[in-house]
Amino acid sequence: MRNSTPENSTPEDVDTPFARLAYYQFAPAYMAVGENLDHLERVVQRQDADLLVLPELCTSGYLFRDAGELARIAESVPDGETTRRMVGIASENGVSIVAGLAERGSDGRLFNSAILVSPRGFLGVYRKVHLFDREKELFEPGDSGFPVFDIPVGAGHTARVGIMICFDWQFPEAARTLALRGAEVIAHPSNLILDKCPRTMPVRAQENGVFTVTANRTGSERAGEVLVTFTGSSLICDPAGQVRIGAPDRGEEWGAVTVDLGEAHSKMVTPSNHLLYDRRPDLYDR
Numbered sequence: 001m002r003n004s005t006p007e008n009s010t011p012e013d014v015d016t017p018f019a020r021l022a023y024y025q026f027a028p029a030y031m032a033v034g035e036n037l038d039h040l041e042r043v044v045q046r047q048d049a050d051l052l053v054l055p056e057l058c059t060s061g062y063l064f065r066d067a068g069e070l071a072r073i074a075e076s077v078p079d080g081e082t083t084r085r086m087v088g089i090a091s092e093n094g095v096s097i098v099a100g101l102a103e104r105g106s107d108g109r110l111f112n113s114a115i116l117v118s119p120r121g122f123l124g125v126y127r128k129v130h131l132f133d134r135e136k137e138l139f140e141p142g143d144s145g146f147p148v149f150d151i152p153v154g155a156g157h158t159a160r161v162g163i164m165i166c167f168d169w170q171f172p173e174a175a176r177t178l179a180l181r182g183a184e185v186i187a188h189p190s191n192l193i194l195d196k197c198p199r200t201m202p203v204r205a206q207e208n209g210v211f212t213v214t215a216n217r218t219g220s221e222r223a224g225e226v227l228v229t230f231t232g233s234s235l236i237c238d239p240a241g242q243v244r245i246g247a248p249d250r251g252e253e254w255g256a257v258t259v260d261l262g263e264a265h266s267k268m269v270t271p272s273n274h275l276l277y278d279r280r281p282d283l284y285d286r
């Protein structure tokens with residue numbers, strides 16, 4: 001694990017929980033799990049982060065021709081190739097990693113999932129709740145809820161990390177649920193094809209007082225007549241709703257920032273307004 005203290009910290013800051021958050025934006029090779037894992041292994045070795053977020057379906061690609069093709073590439077978790085190799089990459093490089101993959105559940109159901117591994121091993125899996133467009137014909141809607149996990153970030157500190165996948169951004173309830181469960185950072189693996197999400201993520205971060213790390217992919221995939229082009233523009237937002245770093249809409253890009261997780265602890269908007277405690281859920285579902 002790296003020393004996460006930023007250059008401008010003072011000795012008094014040493015107890016402040018800093019974390020280096022990163023995304024890696026790239027174009028996965030379609031249906032080539034081993035090739036994508038080899039590539040990711042090389043990339044991570046050259047970099048420095050406490051938490052790395054990779055795109056949705058980052059070892060398989062996205063545009064499956066049919067359910068049979070998806071079933072051939074889907075993997076069990078945590079025994080499948082992607083999870084086993086990610087555990088190795090995490091422990092060798094002292095980094096926690098959120099990575100999207102096609103998951104075959106123990107009962108054979110297929111999920112659009114993301115795993116979280118830390119240098120100490122496999123931590124858990126999130127199964128995408130809000131499926132986008134044709135994903136509804138291929139995947140089961142997620143049944144994991146919105147779990148939050150603790151990862152090590154240096155100097156004995158931990159960060160609380162929640163996961164949502166791509167189109168979950170469109171439903172404020174996903175990020176809100178993670179914030180209510182104590183997430184300081186929302187990891188957001190994505191395969192975005194619309195342009196609205198990068199404009200919305202600063203709002204998701206601000207309205208919940210959390211950091212968000214959106215890792216989107218680039219490149220295009222074709223299945224018959226259907227061509228999709230992924231929109232890149234990965235970004236990290238802070239609890240004030242500022243974009244701390246962002247990627248272009250195409251090309252491979254590693255982006256990282258060191259943040260003070262303490263910024264995600266105060267949820268006060270004014271001295272008398274709290275982002276979470278001032279909610280009125282008794283009135284919302286009328």
Ligand code: ACM
Nearest residue numbers: 132166167191192
């Ligand atoms: C998406 O949810 N992959 C757009």
